[in-house]
C-alpha cells in the first residue's frame with residue numbers, strides 16, 4: 153500500500169474505487185507489511201476496504217471502523233502461509249480519507265459513508281449496455297445447424313424482400329451528434345432509432361455508398377474506411393480489375409465486400425421483381441450471382457459470408473458459403489435459391505459443378521465479379537487443380553456466350569467490352585516480382601500495349617504461378633490495377649515481434665512459462681497434426697485451456713472449436729497452418745510460433761491472427777538454437793536483419809520451477825495414450841467380430857470421438873485389428889495393468905495439482921525472506937490487485953508491454969538480474 157502522495161499533514165483524497173488497508177482508524181505504519189521483521193501487529197488480521205472516493209462529499213459523517221460490517225477476504229491458497237499474515241477483511245460502501253501526520257511518516261485513516269456519484273452509476277450502466285451490445289454485435293461463425301437456418305433465411309429473403317427494400321430507403325431526420333447528449337435517460341434509445349441520421353463522411357468521401365450500406369457500417373461501428381478500403385473501393389466501383397495487397401487484419405474483406413454489395417444494389421438483381429420471381433426460376437433462367445468469391449479454407453469462407461452478411465443487414469442481398477465438411481445435397485439446395493453472392497472453397501464447388509446437370513456452370517459463368525481471396529494460397533497444392541478447372545469451366549461458358557477474347561489478344565478492345573466480368577485478387581502476401589509482371593503489360597514507348605511474357609506458363613512447374621493465374625483469369629483490362637497499401641512492411645505495424653531462444657527440448661516449458669505469465673487469448677502454431685495433439689494434451693493437463701485445431705478434425709468439431717476459442721478470452725488454440733490465413737477473431741493477444749513457419753509468407757499470415765483491425769498484439773517465435781540459421785534466412789526474406797529482432801529474456805530460475813510440472817504432465821499423457829490406444833483396439837476388435845455388438849458406423853464414430861481420436865486414427869486401429877487379430881489383442885492391456893496405470897495417473901494428477909496450487913517464485917523472491925525483504929511489497933500487490941496471479945511478487949503485466957520494452961538484441965548477452 154503506497155502512502156498518499158501530497159503535502160504532509162494535508163488530508164489526501166483520491167477518486168476511483170480501490171482497496172485500502174485499515175488499522176481500526178488509528179495510526180499505522182506507512183507501509184504496514186514492509187518492515188524488516190514481522191511484528192505482533194502484522195500477525196493480526198488486516199482489514200481491506202473496498203472504497204468509493206467522492207471528492208464532493210464533504211458532509212459525509214465519520215464512521216467508527218470497529219462497527220462496520222467487515223467481510224473476510226478469501227486469499228489464494230498459496231498466499232495463505234505468508235509469514236505473519238493471518239488474513240484480510242474488506243468492506244464496501246465507505247469513503248476513505250488519509251490524513252498524513254508526523255511530516256508524512258505516518259497516516260491516520262478515516263472512514264466516511266460513501267455516496268456513489270451519478271457519474272459512477274451512469275458509467276456502470278453504460279458498461280453493462282456496452283457489453284450486451286458487443287455480444288450482440290460480435291456474431292458467431294456459422295455452424296452446421298446454421299445451414300438449415302440459412303435455408304429458411306433465403307426463403308424468407310424472397311418473401312420479405314419488399315419489407316427490406318423499404319428499410320433500405322429509410323431517411324434521416326436527426327443528427328447523430330444531437331442524439332442523447334446531455335439526456336442521460338435517452339442515451340441508448342437514440343442508438344437504435346431508425347430515425348437517426350447516418351453520418352459517415354469519411355466513407356462518403358471515398359465513394360457515395362448506398363444508405364443501406366452506410367447503415368450497416370454504422371451498426372458495426374466502422375466509422376471510417378481502412379487504407380485498402382479507401383484505395384480499392386473507388387477503383388472497383390469504376391469497374392477496374394484489381395490486385396490488392398494489404399497487411400493482415402487490414403479490412404480486405406470489406407474492400408471487395410462493399411464494392412460487391414454496391415454493385416448488387418445498383419444492378420437489377422436487387423430489384424423487388426427479380427427477387428420475388430426467383431423462386432420460379434431455374435439455373436438457366438435465374439440471374440447469375442453478383443459475385444463468386446473463392447477462399448482457401450472452410451473457416452475463411454464462412455467468415456467472409458458472415459462478414460458480408462452483417463454489413464448487408466439493411467438490404468436484401470443473400471450470401472451463402474459452399475464448403476466441404478457439410479452435406480453436399482444441402483449446399484446444392486442452397487444454390488438453388490440463387491443467392492446473390494457465393495463464397496466457396498474450390499474443392500466443394502468443383503464437386504458440385506462436376507455433378508451439374510441443370511445449368512449450374514452456366515449460371516456461375518455469368519457472375520459479374522470474381523474474387524480470389526488469399527490468392528497466393530489458392531494457387532498452392534491442394535487447391536489449384538480444382539480452381540484451375542473451375543476457371544476453365546466458367547471461362548468456356550462465358551466465352552461461348554460472349555465470344556470473349558482469348559488471352560493473347562489483349563488489345564482486342566471490342567471483345568473486351570463484351571466481357572463483363574470484373575476480377576479481383578487479394579492477399580497480404582504476393583510473390584515479390586508481381587509488380588514487375590503486372591507492369592510488363594503496360595504501354596511501351598510507342599503507346600502500344602505489350603503482351604505479357606510468361607516465363608513459365610505451366611502451373612505444375614511451380615514457377616511464375618501468379619503470372620499463370622493472371623493469364624487464366626482473363627482480366628478484362630490488359631493490366632489490372634495494382635494496389636499495395638504497405639509495400640515496405642511485411643508484418644503489420646501494430647504487431648510487436650520477439651523471439652525466445654531456447655534448446656529444442658525446452659520449448660514445452662518455455663511455452664508453458666509464456667502462457668502462465670501472460671494469460672490471454674493465444675494461438676500457438678506448430679508444423680504437424682501430431683504436435684497439435686501432443687501439445688494440447690499436455691497443456692490441458694497443466695490446466696491451461698488449450699484447444700486443438702487441425703485439418704484432420706471433422707468440420708463440426710472445427711467450427712465448435714473456433715466458437716469455444718472466441719468465447720474464452722484465455723483460451724489457447726493449438727493449430728497447424730490451417731488457421732494461419734484469414735481467420736478473424738478479435739482480441740487474440742498473442743501468436744506463438746512454436747515451430748518456425750515453413751516460409752516467410754506463412755510467418756506473416758500466422759502473426760496476422762493478432763492485431764486485427766485497430767488492435768495491437770504480440771508475435772513471438774520460440775527458436776531452438778539449432779534453428780537459428782533458418783530464422784536468419786526467414787528474417788532476410790522479410791527484409792529484416794535478424795539483429796533487429798527483440799530477444800525476449802526469460803527468467804531461468806522461474807523456468808526451472810516449471811520443469812517438474814511439465815514432466816509430470818507428459819508422464820500422465822503417455823499413460824493415458826497407452827490406455828486410449830488399448831481401449832480403441834478393444835472396440836475395433838468388438839466391431840470386427842460383430843457378434844457381441846455390431847457397431848454401426850455412427851456408433852463407431854461416436855466411440856472414436858469419445859476417446860478423443862480422429863477418424864483416421866480410429867480407422868488405423870481398426871485396420872490393424874482386421875489385418876491381424878493377435879496384434880490387436882496384444883494391444884489390449886490386461887485388466888490388472890490398466891488398473892495399475894489408472895492408479896498411477898491418479899497419483900500423478902494429485903501431485904501435479906498440488907504443485908500447480910503453489911506459487912511460482914520470481915527472482916526477487918527466490919533467495920530472500922520475501923515478505924520482509926522490502927523489495928516487493930506483496931501485501932500492497934494483494935491489496936491493489938496488481939500482483940500477478942501465478943508469479944509471486946511480480947506485478948501484473950502484459951506481453952505487449954514487456955516485449956515492447958525489451959531492448960536486448962540478437963547476439964547480446966542478457967543483463968544479469970540483481
Ligand SMILES: Nc1ncnc2c1ncn2[C@@H]1O[C@H](COP(=O)(O)OP(=O)(O)OP(=O)(O)O)[C@@H](O)[C@H]1O
Pocket residue numbers: 373374375376377378381398399400401402403404405406579580733734735736738760761764765766
Ligand atoms: N473500416 C473498418 N473499421 C474498423 N474495423 C474494420 C473496418 N473494416 C474491417 N474491419 C475489421 O477489421 C478486422 C480485419 O478485417 P479482415 O478480416 O477483412 O482483414 P484482412 O485484411 O482480410 O486480413 P487477413 O489478411 O488476415 O485475412 C475485422 O474484424 C473487421 O471487422
